[in-house]
Amino acid sequence: MRFFRWFCRKDLADAVEGDLIELYGRKAEENGRLRANAFFFFYVTTFFQPFAFKRQHEQYKQLNFFHMFFNYLKIGLRFTRKHKSYAAINIFGLATGISAFLLMALFVNDELSYDRFHEKGENILRLSYKLETPNATRQGAKLPFPVKQVLLEEYPEVKSVARFYFWSGDTPLLEYGDHKYTEEGMYFAETSALKLFDFEMVNGNAATALEDPRSIVITQSMATKYFGNEDPMGKVMRYKNEDNLVVTGVMKDVPENSHITFDFLLPIELQRQKWMGWGTSTYDLEKDWNWAAAWVYAEMVPGTDQAAFETKIQAIAKEHLNTESQQGFSVQTQPLFDIHLKSDKSAEARANGNMTQIYSFGAIGLLILLIACLNFINLNAAQLNRRLKEIGLRKVVGARRGQLIGQFLTESMVLVIISAVLALLFAFLTLPLFNQFTNKSLSLGPQQLPLFIGLLLLVLTIGLLSGLRPSLVAVRTKALQGLANKFKLTRSRHHFTKAMVIGQFLICNLLILGILVVNNQLHFLQNKDLGFDKEQVMLLRHGRNLSKSQFELFENKLAEIPTVENINRGYVAGTSSFTNTFKVVGGKTEDTYSFGIKWVGEGFTEAFGLELLAGRNFDENLATDIESGVLLNASAAKALGWSLEESLGKKLSFLQGGNTVPSEIRVIGVLADANFESLYDPVLPSVFRRPNNSVGSTISLRLNAGNNLTSTIDELEAVWDEVIPAWPFEFSFLDQVLDEQYTKEERLATAIQYFAVLAIFIACLGLFGLTSFAVQQRTKEIGIRKVSGASIGAILVLISKRFVWLIAIAFLVSVPLGFYLFRGWLEGFAYQINLGPGLFALAGALSLLVALVAMGQQSLKAATTDPVKTLRHE
Numbered sequence: 124m125r126f127f128r129w130f131c132r133k134d135l136a137d138a139v140e141g142d143l144i145e146l147y148g149r150k151a152e153e154n155g156r157l158r159a160n161a162f163f164f165f166y167v168t169t170f171f172q173p174f175a176f177k178r179q180h181e182q183y184k185q186l187n188f189f190h191m192f193f194n195y196l197k198i199g200l201r202f203t204r205k206h207k208s209y210a211a212i213n214i215f216g217l218a219t220g221i222s223a224f225l226l227m228a229l230f231v232n233d234e235l236s237y238d239r240f241h242e243k244g245e246n247i248l249r250l251s252y253k254l255e256t257p258n259a260t261r262q263g264a265k266l267p268f269p270v271k272q273v274l275l276e277e278y279p280e281v282k283s284v285a286r287f288y289f290w291s292g293d294t295p296l297l298e299y300g301d302h303k304y305t306e307e308g309m310y311f312a313e314t315s316a317l318k319l320f321d322f323e324m325v326n327g328n329a330a331t332a333l334e335d336p337r338s339i340v341i342t343q344s345m346a347t348k349y350f351g352n353e354d355p356m357g358k359v360m361r362y363k364n365e366d367n368l369v370v371t372g373v374m375k376d377v378p379e380n381s382h383i384t385f386d387f388l389l390p391i392e393l394q395r396q397k398w399m400g401w402g403t404s405t406y407d408l409e410k411d412w413n414w415a416a417a418w419v420y421a422e423m424v425p426g427t428d429q430a431a432f433e434t435k436i437q438a439i440a441k442e443h444l445n446t447e448s449q450q451g452f453s454v455q456t457q458p459l460f461d462i463h464l465k466s467d468k469s470a471e472a473r474a475n476g477n478m479t480q481i482y483s484f485g486a487i488g489l490l491i492l493l494i495a496c497l498n499f500i501n502l503n504a505a506q507l508n509r510r511l512k513e514i515g516l517r518k519v520v521g522a523r524r525g526q527l528i529g530q531f532l533t534e535s536m537v538l539v540i541i542s543a544v545l546a547l548l549f550a551f552l553t554l555p556l557f558n559q560f561t562n563k564s565l566s567l568g569p570q571q572l573p574l575f576i577g578l579l580l581l582v583l584t585i586g587l588l589s590g591l592r593p594s595l596v597a598v599r600t601k602a603l604q605g606l607a608n609k610f611k612l613t614r615s616r617h618h619f620t621k622a623m624v625i626g627q628f629l630i631c632n633l634l635i636l637g638i639l640v641v642n643n644q645l646h647f648l649q650n651k652d653l654g655f656d657k658e659q660v661m662l663l664r665h666g667r668n669l670s671k672s673q674f675e676l677f678e679n680k681l682a683e684i685p686t687v688e689n690i691n692r693g694y695v696a697g698t699s700s701f702t703n704t705f706k707v708v709g710g711k712t713e714d715t716y717s718f719g720i721k722w723v724g725e726g727f728t729e730a731f732g733l734e735l736l737a738g739r740n741f742d743e744n745l746a747t748d749i750e751s752g753v754l755l756n757a758s759a760a761k762a763l764g765w766s767l768e769e770s771l772g773k774k775l776s777f778l779q780g781g782n783t784v785p786s787e788i789r790v791i792g793v794l795a796d797a798n799f800e801s802l803y804d805p806v807l808p809s810v811f812r813r814p815n816n817s818v819g820s821t822i823s824l825r826l827n828a829g830n831n832l833t834s835t836i837d838e839l840e841a842v843w844d845e846v847i848p849a850w851p852f853e854f855s856f857l858d859q860v861l862d863e864q865y866t867k868e869e870r871l872a873t874a875i876q877y878f879a880v881l882a883i884f885i886a887c888l889g890l891f892g893l894t895s896f897a898v899q900q901r902t903k904e905i906g907i908r909k910v911s912g913a914s915i916g917a918i919l920v921l922i923s924k925r926f927v928w929l930i931a932i933a934f935l936v937s938v939p940l941g942f943y944l945f946r947g948w949l950e951g952f953a954y955q956i957n958l959g960p961g962l963f964a965l966a967g968a969l970s971l972l973v974a975l976v977a978m979g980q981q982s983l984k985a986a987t988t989d990p991v992k993t994l995r996h997e
Contacts, residue, residue: 124140126167127140127143127167128140130175131170131175131177132177132178133177135175139170139175143163143167146162147162147163150162150163192533195530195533195534196533196537198530198534199533199537199538202534210538212502212888212891213498213499213502213503213888214542214545215542215888216495216498216885216888216889217538217546218546218549219495219549219885220491220492220494220495220496220498220546220885221492221495221543221581222546222547222550223487223488223491223878223881224489224491224492225546225547225550225578226488226550226554226557226565227485227489228488228574228577229554230484230557230563231484231488233379233563234463234464234480234481235464235481237380237382237460237463237464237476238381238459238460238462238463239380239460240321240380241320241459242321243319243320243422244459244460245460246282246422246423246424246425246427247319247420247423247458247459248420248421248429248458248459249421249456249457249458249462250266250270250274250419250420250421250436250454250457251263251264251454251455251456251457251468252266252415252440252452252453252454252455253452253453253454253455254451254452254704254717255451256704257715257716257762261469261702262468262469264418264466264468264469264470264472265417265418265470266415266417266419266454267412267414267416267443267444268286268408268409268411268417269411269412270419271284272409273439273443274421274436278432278435279424280423280427280432280435281421281422281423281424282423282424283315283318283319283422284419284420284421284422285312285315285316285319285320285420285422286312286313286315286391286419287310287316287383287417287418287420287472288310288311288312288391288394288418289309289310289311289385289472290416293309294664294665294667294668295309295362296665296668296850296851297309297360297361297362297363298361299359299361302349303851304348305665306386306387307386308384308386308387309385309387309389310383310385310387311388311389311390311391311393311394312391313390313391313392314329314331314332314334316388317329317330317388318330319420322374322375322377324372324373324374324375325373325374325375326355326356327340327356327372327373327374329372331371332371332372332388333372333388333389333390335369335371336390336393336395337366337367337368337369337393338368338369338371338372338389338390339360339362339369339370339371339387339388339389340370340371340373340387341355341370341372341373341374341386341387341388342374342377342386343373343376344376345387346373355373356370356371356372356373357370358370363668364849365397368389382459382462382471382472382473382475384473391408391417395407395408395409412444413778413779420459421456429456432456433454433456436454440452440454451704451715462475463475464476464478464481465477469702487878487882491878491881491882494627494886494889495885496589497623497627497889498888498889499538499539499589502889503535514527527594528594528595531590531594532586532587532590532591533590535589535590536583536586536587538586539582539585539586539589540582540586543578543581543582547578550567551567554566560870560874561870562866562870621929623889624926624930624933625933625936627882627885627886627890627933628886628929628934628970629933629936629937629940631879631882631970631973632933632934632937632966632967633937633941634875634878634882634883635883635969635970636937636941636966637875637879637941637945638875638876638879639965639966640945640949640958640962642872643956643962644956645865645872647954647955648952648954651798651802653696653797653798653861654733654734654795654797654798654806655731655732655733655797655799656732656825657696657731657857657858658858659825659826659856660695660730660731660823660824660826661824661826661854661855661857662821662822662856662860663821663822663823663824663843663852663853663854664854665850665853666822668847668850673846673847674692674822677690677822677842678690680842680845681842684835684838684839684842686827686835686838687824687825687826687835687839688827689824690825691723691726691727691730691825693721693722693724693727693813693814693820693821694721694722694723694727694799694821695731695821695823695857696799696800696861701719701720702717702718702719702807703717703719703720703777703778704716704717704718704777705717705718705775705776705777706785707773707774707775708774708775708787709774716762716763718762718809718810719807719808719809720777720809720812721799721809721810721811722820723811723812723813724814724820725741725743728754728794730825733794733795733797734795735793736757736794737767737768737771737792737793738754738770738771738792738793739792740792741754741791741813747789748813749813751787751789752788752789752812752813753788753789753790753791754791754792754793754794754811754812755770755790755793755794755808755809755810755811756793756794756795756796756797756806756808756809757796758796758805758807758809759808759809759810761808762808767793770793771790771791771792772789773789773790774787774788774789774790775810788810788812794811801864802864802952802953803951804953805953823857824839836854839854840852886973887973887974887976887977888977890974890977891977894922894923894926894977894978898922901921901922905922905988908921915983918982919982919983922978923978923982926974926978927975930971931971933970934966934967934971937966938963941963942958
């Protein structure tokens with residue numbers, strides 16, 4: 124029939140079509156439908172002749188596209204106005220999902236952009252080391268300074284080498300005029316670093332800026348901080364109350380997406396000359412192969428095979444690192460672009476990201492967007508029942524398939540565009556908060572043009588997909604079915620809806636479980652007994668800059684303050700400790716052990732409440748204790764294979780920095796293990812040793828101030844200013860320093876909480892839509908049940924039970940998946956909580972509670988509606 128109408132001209136079509144239908148009906152009665160179909164096919168095809176063809180002027184005129192578009196828009200706006208709550212929920216849900224996806228996309232894009240601004244980045248490798256001993260495997264990001272000269276002289280694949288040096292234990296003081304600050308971002312570098320890396324100079328010559336040992340290069344923000352509107356070039360700044368440095372360059376602030384950041388660059392040669400006493404000492408860092416302190420970057424000849432080069436430079440480890448006292452070293456290489464996301468070595472320039480976090484944030488963003496899109500489609504479908512009569516009437520008056528599809532696509536696209544505009548607004552408003560817990564400075568500006576283009580494509584795709592389902596339903600709905608207001612879901616659509624609910628609440632269960640696991644682990648880390656007393660311990664930032672006489676005077680004056688219980692100079696928890704390799708004197712020559720070495724002050728064990736398991740403490744009256752006596756912790760004794768008593772009197776040897784002959788030490792006692800380092804790792808096997816002098820060590824004070832902490836701090840500052848006026852009084856508290864180790868976990872917990880709430884909110888919108896749809900489908904049934912005596916509770920159960928079953932299935936699937944995912948995350952900690960059934964049960968209960976709240980309003984409305992109204996529904 125469609126074929127006949129397509130070719131037959133208008134003046135013949137009506138009459139011939141009637142005859143054909145009448146003839147078909149007669150043949151069907153006489154000969155059956157099969158033969159009638161064959162005759163009908165024969166009649167139509169034989170009528171396919173030139174005299175019956177349509178003429179060009181007889182073609183039906185197409186309706187004006189723009190008029191139809193505005194008609195679709197008008198109808199859509201009327202429907203939206205009529206159902207304001209539906210429109211608000213639909214738009215707000217999608218806008219929330221898109222904004223969350225935008226924020227995640229910003230984060231992921233920023234993480235992937237690290238160091239990409241360096242033009243030579245493709246050819247830059249960072250060299251690091253790996254140390255394997257019987258008790259540990261350690262990887263460090265730094266190498267000894269002399270590596271540079273060997274690379275340049277012996278490896279033609281290397282075009283240039285650049286080094287940076289920074290020690291977190293240093294407290295560099297910088298001043299100009301009245302401006303005097305302790306600066307964190309002060310690095311040592313060399314001219315080759317400014318040539319190799321694209322840190323843009325504003326003033327000065329990169330090729331010569333760091334040639335003079337007494338020069339300094341500063342960033343623009345620091346130039347403003349110290350000099351205001353003055354030109355900083357040639358100005359003299361005072362460094363650590365000792366050296367006058369001339370400003371020889373000003374560079375733009377280091378981009379945030381750099382794995383190494385700084386505010387000042389000083390020549391490595393300055394540090395070298397200071398340690399050489401400007402010619403009065405023999406120590407030379409350029410000849411010290413025992414101290415890995417420099418980040419070493421090599422510019423390679425383009426096309427160099429990294430694996431082959433790494434194999435080749437093991438000669439450096441064999442000749443210079445694997446000395447008689449230090450075995451097991453190997454040199455590793457790493458592309459510059461891989462450092463931020465694929466490196467987790469000790470002594471990194473800054474806290475790196477990781478690919479797991481990228482995958483996690485990207486997956487969360489995509490899943491939230493997917494949930495939002497599915498909800499948008501689902502809510503459209505839930506409202507389709509209200510438009511069946513409209514669809515039927517449009518079909519009766521001649522609406523074509525394309526027009527129905529155009530109508531629903533137009534309405535969908537308009538809603539999606541409104542949602543996208545709101546999403547941008549939400550993203551702008553929430554970006555400061557997002558930056559706060561990700562510790563970034565992301566922005567939505569012109570530089571994000573590719574992201575905005577992607578958003579436009581995303582909007583078009585969402586609009587197309589969300590309008591497609593109701594369009595297809597409208598096309599397939601028969602006119603009589605629409606006018607009768609009857610619409611049934613097919614089996615495949617039932618399965619799709621169920622799968623969507625299960626998927627949504629599977630994600631919700633995992634996110635709720637994530638909140639519980641991360642928060643519980645964080646609470647566990649912050650409250651675990653570390654094996655020492657960390658409360659009310661004050662760390663003086665510039666304590667290592669005091670001379671011996673200043674320290675003694677400071678100690679005597681503090682003895683007059685009753686709230687100061689103890690003053691100690693030496694290693695404290697949370698500060699960096701050196702790692703060295705030790706050998707047992709008289710043991711197998713090839714066995715070396717990697718232990719931490721901590722230089723502790725007098726009364727260290729009493730200051731931190733450490734337990735002595737065997738032997739004795741340091742005796743200040745015995746010169747041998749000060750010169751060669753050491754304490755081990757229990758983990759070190761265990762690594763050496765010694766019992767507590769067996770350890771006493773044993774001797775170890777190690778090569779001290781700057782020495783060429785190994786030093787021997789003797790064990791006089793064994794301490795109980797204490798978690799001085801992060802709880803990511805087990806207790807570090809450690810050697811505790813008294814320094815020959817206390818110069819250059821951290822000062823810690825144990826206070827008993829109670830509620831008088833403020834007045835105690837004022838007294839301490841007064842004493843400090845009296846004894847050490849050249850250095851500012853700056854301090855921190857040990858418990859806060861230790862808690863800062865878990866900032867990453869705090870941020871992760873915050874991120875999961877925010878995005879879990881978003882995912883749950885969007886999932887609830889979807890469940891609300893499904894419940895609304897179910898109630899519409901069963902309106903008359905609910906009325907009959909109420910008339911038959913069904914209670915409100917029975918109606919609530921009727922509507923909710925199938926969704927509860929789906930949520931239960933989602934919970935059962937989330938249990939093994941959640942256990943696998945979070946067990947893997949917890950394995951990154953040496954000390955961790957147990958993933959017991961209680962956590963999973965609580966997560967499931969919270970998920971169910973959220974779902975019941977989402978379904979409650981629609982279910983209760985259906986259960987309390989007057990049955991007279993529901994029975995008149997159709």
